[in-house]
Amino acid sequence: MPEGDTVWQAARRLHGALAGKTLTRSDLRVPKHATADLTGRTVLDVTARGKHLLTRIEGGLTLHSHLRMDGSWRVYTNDQRWTGGPGHQIRAILGTEDRTAVGYRLPVLELLRTADEARAVGHLGPDLLGPDWDPERALANVLADPDRPLGEALLDQRNLAGIGNVYKCELCFLLGVSPWLPAGALPADRAAKLPALAKRLLEVNRDRLVRATTGRRGQDLFVYGRAHRPCLRCGTPVRLADQGDGSRERPTYWCPACQPGPAPASGSPAARRIRPRTSN
Template identity: 45%
Template sequence: MPEGDTVYRAAARLRTALAGKILTRSDFRVPRYATVDLRGQRVESVGSYGKHLFVRTPTASIHTHLKMEGLWRTYRCGQRWTQPRATARLVLGTEDVEAVGFSLGKVEVFPLADEHTVIDHLGPDLLGPNWDPAEAVRRLERYPEQTIGVALLDQRNLAGIGNIYRSEVCYLRKVHPATPVRAAGDLLALVNEAQRILSKAAHDRYVPLAYMRHNWGCRRCGTRIVRRVLGDTGPENDRITQRERGVWFCPRCQPEP
């Protein structure tokens, strides 16, 4: 599933393509919003919060979530789309650009004043201007017996981390993902580490040190990286389970609790 850095970059591309322009096309290819027509409205802003993306006009907020396979692409008007047309779920067009959301997991339209209802339950946005590490720590501490690997995925604690970065944060902090929150050490340092690597991934490039490196040598000690499914006893050959819930760690640098 795309993580906060991917959504942040997608919002930046859409902002460049659409912000300040008048919509000449709004094609919602989901039954609930098929009759919504935003043509003639100006795109005031485009932003993200965690894994959620918003395109805003003076009256409406278009909310999308990529879920598993969603992506946004922008094209010059008349340019051939590079994804199957049948997978397009939302098309926003101006005089010179088309922004197309393919295979989006969620498409919603709210009155602009109601946008907050989508994110009110979420923790601080790791890539937001008002990132609050103390609040993220407070939320993590509410459930001290929860494993840190599960807690980092819970968007109600801090918004933006997925499977890649929970493995990376635990690796960098030398914490086994199955460690209870209460025993995970310096939580403030941990959430700041999460913000640092997600920000690097969003603005520059981040090369994973543990994620998807099963059987490769640890970059610190050389021990083979191990992959486990946290809190799940599903079959080892269940590739979807392994990809979505698997965690990667060094058994030497991150001893099991």
């Protein structure tokens, strides 16, 4: 699931493959930019901004992409077979003399002037993995709507950029609070820890192939994906319910013992029913 760390890794791969090189192939397979030809231009850099990717190209152009749930960028050498999916899922091809970057299932792909990048990413809050990170501002953004559930506030990229559903669940667990706790009810000592803890979670995972928050081999996450399995701290079965983020419902995992506070009732429409698993 692409979150800030995954997008940061994608930017690093793309930058290493394309930056400083001249494009010998350019194919943007979206109607608005199908006739755009970037061949002959040099890729200047590729950078992540929250969950967004910005590929800056000579001539004042930026290719903006967003992975959302299923998108990906793959980099291949000239003799490699493309394995990211069937051809009809390819949305972008950027090739140089020795590398080809292929974008699969990209729900957002637009070519814009670099001077207009703010139109695509200007709404984002401080980037947890970016040079603009500002912990005080990020916390103030999260707490600005005191009645909003904390889990929703953490997913709102206008508050702080980079947290997705996995980190939302893990961060709430580490803070010891329910994702449905109103942001304004977050105890002051835990609120003070939130920005640094969120940043650390993404920083320690940006160089890892497998995302981990527990430090335990084979048990990488405390609650995410562990519905009905014992909590790694107290043994209470982890619960699962849907929580909105302002645009769609997200599966949300939490331990009712380690994370006391408001939460959907077991029989409520938001509660998820899945077959319990017996192993850890």
